[in-house]
Amino acid sequence: MTTIRKFFGLGIIIMIILGLFTGKSYAEMADNGSILKEYLSSGYNDNILEQRNTLLRFQAENNLSVDGIIGDITNEALAEENKKIIDIIPEEIMKKEWFIVINKTKKIxxxxNNGEIYKKYPVALGKDSTPTPDHKFTIINKLKNPYWGGMGGKFKPIRGGASDNPLGKRWLGLSTEKYRGYGIHGNSAPFSIGRYISAGCIRMINEDVEELFxxxxxxxxxxxxxxxxxxxxxIKQYIEYEKKEEICSVLQLI
Incomplete structure (x- = not known):
């Protein structure tokens, strides 16, 4: 009995530690999750941008594939309370005050910040013919209301700050030692987020990139x-669901 009590006590301590570790992430996730549930209860409409963005943000925050689809995996993450968002990262990331990782498979x-998850955002990435490259970049510049040059003469240039500017109103340029012209930016096609659709750059929801900037x-x-x-x-990024069966069994024995 003493051994069982010690085990139960240890389990509580572990749960507290996990709660401290994941508490911030759950607090940040709570709004999008609860708002999305409200949309679903009243009739979710994918054609309403605000509702779609809420879904995309929820998927990103939960390390799910950002696809704008409410399927079994998204429903499970919405319904399950005992979950952990797990990011395994190397020491190099832990040592830096700020660090960005873009998961092309999940579009996240x-x-x-100092080795801990600060925030996760949904993105759009390059299409098959113009893929976003796998590479370790550095942010080399930041611009408000960037001018769009029309992709080397293919299209008519668009002035900075214009509503139809494909870069939106923020640009974070990436280093050019191997690949040139890539950056993280806003968009003029808000329903493109969550897709492989760009010329290779990383598109974000306009409000999100303005916050990141x-x-x-x-x-x-x-x-x-x-x-x-x-x-x-x-680097590994995934969601994990905790099971209560073992704790319940211990409680029954005490």
């Missing part, structure tokens, strides 16, 4: 890759 941009400094590292590439770099 994750911001880390304010706190992310120049020289921040940005690692972009498929889940396979990220795992080779020591």
């Amino acid at each position: 941009l994750t911001v880390y 304010e706190y992310i400094p120049i020289k921040t590292d940005v690692w972009i890759g498929t889940e396979k590439a990220l795992e080779e770099w020591g």
Whole structure:
């Protein structure tokens, strides 16, 4: 009996530690999850941008594939309370004040602050003919209301700040030692987020990139890759559901 009590006590301590570790993430997730549930209860409409963005943000925050589809996996994450958002990262990321990882497989941009998840955002990435490259970049510039040059003469240039500017109103340019012209930016096609549709850049919801722009400094590292590439770099991002059966069994024995 004493052993069981000690085990139960240890279990409580572990649960408290896990609660402290995941508490911030759940607090940040609570709004999008609860709002999405309200949309679903009243009739979710994918054609309403606000509702779709809420779904995309919920999927990103839960390390789900950002696809804008309410399927079994998304419903499980909505219904299950005992879950953990797990990001395994290498020491290099832990040592940096700010660090960005873009998961091309799931279409998630994750911001880390001193090795902890700070925020996750849904993104759009390059289409098959113009894929976003797997590469370790650095942010080299930040621009408000960037001018769009029309992709080297293919299209008519668009002035900065215009509503039809494909870059939106914020641009975070990526280093050019190997690949040129890539950046993280806003959009003029808000329903494109969550898709492989760009010329290779990373599109964000306009409000999200404006938020990111304010706190992310120049020289921040940005690692972009498929889940396979990220795992080779020591990064894994997934959701895990906790089981209560063992704790319940212990309670019954006491």
